Amino acid sequence: SQTIHQWPATLVQPVGSPLSLECTVEGTSNPNLYWYRQAAGRGLQLLFYSVGIGQISSEVPQNLSASRPQDRQFILSSKKLLLSDSGFYLCARAGGRRDTQYFGPGTRLTVL
Amino acid sequence: AQSVTQPDIHITVSEGASLELRCNYSYGATPYLFWYVQSPGQGLQLLLKYFSGDTLVQGIKGFEAEFKRSQSSFNLRKPSVHWSDAAEYFCAVGAPNYGGATNKLIFGTGTLLAVQP
Numbered sequence: 001s002q003t004i005h006q007w008p009a010t011l012v013q014p015v016g017s018p019l020s021l022e023c024t025v026e027g028t029s030n031p032n033l034y035w036y037r038q039a040a041g042r043g044l045q046l047l048f049y050s051v052g053i054g055q056i057s058s059e060v061p062q063n064l065s066a067s068r069p070q071d072r073q074f075i076l077s078s079k080k081l082l083l084s085d086s087g088f089y090l091c092a093r094a095g096g097r098r099d100t101q102y103f104g105p106g107t108r109l110t111v112l
Numbered sequence: 113a114q115s116v117t118q119p120d121i122h123i124t125v126s127e128g129a130s131l132e133l134r135c136n137y138s139y140g141a142t143p144y145l146f147w148y149v150q151s152p153g154q155g156l157q158l159l160l161k162y163f164s165g166d167t168l169v170q171g172i173k174g175f176e177a178e179f180k181r182s183q184s185s186f187n188l189r190k191p192s193v194h195w196s197d198a199a200e201y202f203c204a205v206g207a208p209n210y211g212g213a214t215n216k217l218i219f220g221t222g223t224l225l226a227v228q229p
Binding site (some may be wrong): 004006035044046090092094097098099100101102103104105106108 | 131144146148153154155156157158161163202206210211216217219221
């Protein structure tokens, strides 16, 4: 089966600290991968997507960056967190007909 | 521009009652349509999807949805709600994008379902 892992599950970080969230996918090769953020009252916002190793596209300019160092690994980073970076971060992979997206369990990030 | 509207922010139903969650979309071509469910603190789970063909689609957990092109709607239904159905429900439209490399999902703002005993 195809499984998405996200690490860590929860994270509390001070303003100005760095960030690294990891998403790994099992059971598939060369998936399209996505990072979404879900902030309170703001729905789901697509942040980045990747169609292959080293290929990153940004949807919204902001304080975050993404990398794809391996086929099934997608990393979300920041050099200095802002309060507004708090939220629930979801990784998704696309597969099957019409690139249906399937989501991981998410990471809850709180910036204090 | 593509958009998805879920007009009901919060709905409360009694256990055993029927349920209909509304979704309207704006898209210039034939859309790909999805419903996802999210339990508190969890990721999104795909309930069902529509690409083409039969306009009534069956999903998991006893849910179904009907695509109505004339009304630009894709409403989610369940004949008898269970307490475990309490969650947030998201409608999404998939728009082919990025040179065909992948589809962009545009989400509605969600409907929070509460189930009364």
